[in-house]
Amino acid sequence: MCRTGKEIGELKAVILAGGKGTRLAAHTQNIPKPMVKIGGRPILEHQVRLLKRYGIQDIILITGHLSPVIEEYFGDGRRFGVNITYFCETTPLGTTGGIKEIEQSLTDDFLVLYGDVILDMDLEKLVKFHQDKNSVCTLVLHPNDHPYDSDLVEIDIDCRVKAFHPKPHPRDTYYHNLVNAAVYIMSPVIIRYIEKGVSADFGRDLFPSLYGKERFYGYNSSEYIKDVGTPDRLESVTRDLVSGKIARLNNENARHAIFLDRDGVINKEIGHLHRASDFELLPGVTEAVKKINKTEYLAILVTNQPVVARNLCSIEELGDIHKKMETLLGLEEAKLDGIYICPHHPDKGFPEENTAYKICCSCRKPNTGMIESAMMDFNITTSGSYIIGDSWRDMECGHNAGLSTIFIRSGARNEGHNFEPDYSFDNLLEAVDFILKGSN
Ligand SMILES: [Zn+2]
Incomplete structure (x- = not known):
């Protein structure tokens, strides 16, 4: 009604x-x-x-x-x-x-x-x-x-x-x-x-x-x-x-998605990236996203961005970083179907923090809130869908959500965590080629 x-x-x-x-x-x-x-x-x-x-x-x-x-x-x-x-x-x-x-x-x-x-x-x-x-x-x-x-x-x-x-x-x-x-x-x-x-x-x-x-x-x-x-x-x-x-492609029909982490997968990881001028796409990324776009998989970004909670940038400035990402991809005719961000962080008590975002949320990976929102918006079925990321949080999130997990080998931040991805590759393009080869 x-x-x-x-x-x-x-x-x-x-x-x-x-x-x-x-x-x-x-x-x-x-x-x-x-x-x-x-x-x-x-x-x-x-x-x-x-x-x-x-x-x-x-x-x-x-x-x-x-x-x-x-x-x-x-x-x-x-x-x-x-x-x-x-x-x-x-x-x-x-x-x-x-x-x-x-x-x-x-x-x-x-x-x-x-x-x-x-x-x-x-x-x-x-x-x-x-x-x-x-x-x-x-x-x-x-x-x-x-x-x-x-x-x-x-x-x-x-x-x-x-x-x-x-x-x-x-x-x-x-x-x-x-x-x-x-x-x-x-x-x-x-x-x-x-x-x-x-x-x-x-x-x-x-x-x-x-x-x-x-x-x-x-x-x-x-x-x-x-x-x-x-x-x-x-x-x-x-x-x-x-x-x-x-x-x-009618939303009544369930679809498959490839969920993508951002830093270290799409763009160069520099640690707490908070200025658009520091954003740089990794080699082969536009080609990989374009390959996804040519299939019926959705390309969906799911990214933890505690830089907002830490007050390194505002939510609008984070938007500016994503404008740069979307423009650079678009110039090569590649697109993301959806972008989901978690701007939160649970650890309170730092003098410079943005307290409104210092909360325990359900969206910060390894929680599955962003995946669930995208599933609702795009009618995505998790079986047959993937998450590609460079951290244990991505792998655990994917595992919790019922996605196949693909690890991009790069992150030093993963030391000390035990996790077993379903597959591992050196970069996004290799990972996407692997998925698409399997789906033909
Ligand atoms: Zn969150």
Whole structure:
């Protein structure tokens, strides 16, 4: 149940289906882009079927110059078990204009999809997130493999949207790798911010005017959401549909993960690293992460960072270190699907400490709190998943959580601890090659 007391099925969906698809010219001479077929069905039909699967019945299609092609195919939606109505824009008004025109039909929270996007996601989980946060606007976000030329969205530790960083990104700046995936849930409150009759864009114009004013959240998803803007993409999306990958990545299906420790595995261990300028990726790391990204394993960072509790840096400065990590990985087209940190430390009584973080917590490895959070967020199954680390804490945490454990031989800090990893390698790349060889 949502805060308005409605079930997901009572949500309306609005699909922006007016795109011309000029870059797909060979496929779209007389048909609008959302009608391009993938696996024998128009993109739009894949979306309608997804909505229907989650019980969403009322769908409004905002169409453009080739509207009759769409209307003829879908009619009133009865054939697909849903109710479809249309709003045909005679003058295109960007992505937001049509929503303003149908304002009177949108009296409760609604879902927005773009008609040229192929997706399969757990909509119930998304709606629950939106409701739990009491959000008035929720954007689905994901890390992508080219953040350097993408519009980026920054969220805080509570997932609240903090900033937008439109491309191009100045050289020598670091950023988190989170990109607008073009799926939104909005409250009608948002429509007030749209000016009637003025061409505007959600990402470029509307969203930057919202943060700081409204309860505005980002939802990180690793599910399959891709636009089909170019012939190359059309080909790869078709391949993924045929192989079943698009459906498999829906959060309802359990996935495997490779959990990665940070210091000594991803970056050079220097002891209490607390300045971004000291962060340096180890050789072969981008290649290793990229190899994980090419499979269906999730790459998830789980790191103890007591530097915050010791007051060597703030949580924001720790974020800056991770911005550098994500940027360096992203420049080589590698990404982490999730980042989990424990900023705590149990030993109290030092004069310089940050007392708020000096606690006994369940997240500090060898405790399994970070693994458990990731399991919930990404629906990860531990059997068949791995942890790769360079300390006894990683190995014990992995063991406690039911993961296979891979030790990276380097750490002098492990002396005096007895632990038996399942496997040992010299570096991350060797470890990842070993896992992936076994999974083929
Ligand atoms: Zn902790």
